[in-house]
Amino acid sequence: MRALFFTLITLVLAVRSVVADIFPHWDVYWMSADADAILLGEQTNGDEIKVLKWLRAPLDAKLTQQQLNIRGLGKHSKKINAFWSKLRKTDSKLLTTRRFVAFLERIDGSWESIATIDDSGLCGSCGLIWIQEGQCYRYSQVMNPGPYDLFEASDNKMEKDLMAAIEIGLKDAEGWHRILAMKDNSARASALAEYTMASTSPENPRSTYRFRVREPLRSIGGTAVVALRNQIAMATPEDSLNEVVLILYDIGRDAKEAVPDLITLLKDDRRVNLCYVLSALRTTADARAIVAIRPFLKHENAQVREEAEKAIAALELSKTYKDGADQPATDLEPEPKRKEKPKPESEGRSQ
DSSP: OHHHHHHHHHHHHHTTTSOOOOOOOOOHHHHHHHOSEEEEEEEEETTEEEEEEEEEOOSSGGGOOSEEEBTTGGGBOOBBTHHHHHHHTOOOOBOOOOEEEEEEEEETTEEEETTEEEETTEEEETTEEEEETTEEEEEEOOSSSSOOEEEEOSSSOBHHHHHHHHHHHHHHHHHHHHHHTOSOHHHHHHHHHGGGSTTTOTTTTOOTTTTTSHHHHHHHGGGGHHHHHHHHHHOOTTOOOHHHHHHHHHHGGGGGGGHHHHHHHTTOTTTSOHHHHHHHHHHHTOGGGHHHHGGGGGOSSHHHHHHHHHHHHHHHHTOOOTTOOOOOGGGGOOOOOOOOOOOOOOTTOOO
16 A cells, blocks of 8 residues: 555656646635526436525526536545545545535536536546435545546535525625626725725635725726725724735826825735735836835845846836936825725625
8 A cells, every 4th residue: 555655656757747727626616606506406317407496596597497407416436535545545425415416617518517627537626515314525636647536525514504504605706796886986895995905805714805996996996096095094903904905006197186095005014915015116117116116126035136126127117207306205195094984884894
């Protein structure tokens, strides 16, 4: 057995030169945001299933059927820890259940569980969770390269926990899409900006939408800068400001009014990545920041020094002052801390 183990490790190391993507293992909240439909079902034969309950019905009412096919479902392995059991030549437990929850996506006119992957003789998917005697079982890739294998769920271990998590995920998604539908750019920016920090996020302690907020705020552009500056002003010592600064970086020249805040953040590397701040100052094209950036040319971190050099080089080109002199950084002190804006109603938010 030990010889087999070391042979396996040798093979793994030998193929490391081949780039292999890690198979997804998203949590229920993340999949609740992405799934085109979610259902509690019962496998009847191969890919054929009976829908016991639509947890999120398809937008197209014609697809809300009680009998349907999930492509590849019949191939899904029901053996627990099948991959390693096969290598060790030991028996693995076989689930007998037909009950499951599926997070589905519509692909080429067919339903498919999110991230269905058939590899090394084993098929599994991130979006399928089997339920046997109230206990949940999920697919996970334990070795890369390697297939999906089936294990007892390490997060929502029981069906009741899974259903409670899905309910929260669906409420989070509903609130998110309600904000995206706001017509007023300023109001939408203010609501979206709350997701950038844990202390203001409607979904805290989850972070599903924190990692999705960048694109919609970037698309709003300069109108979002006021809301982002408010976030900086309201940040707690425990908050990360990385998302806020990255969005200001995206907005670029239209974020010039945030330059005083960014300069202040150069002294706060505990809450924000200094490279992000230097990059954001660079894209504002506001040459007044050069004086504040110069000390970072001697920073102990090579990447920080590199970003400082790039920022200064870009800002030198964008100077707007006739005499070419740097504007003193003291003229860029941030405004007094703005009063905290009232929090929106908590309806539909998790506590």
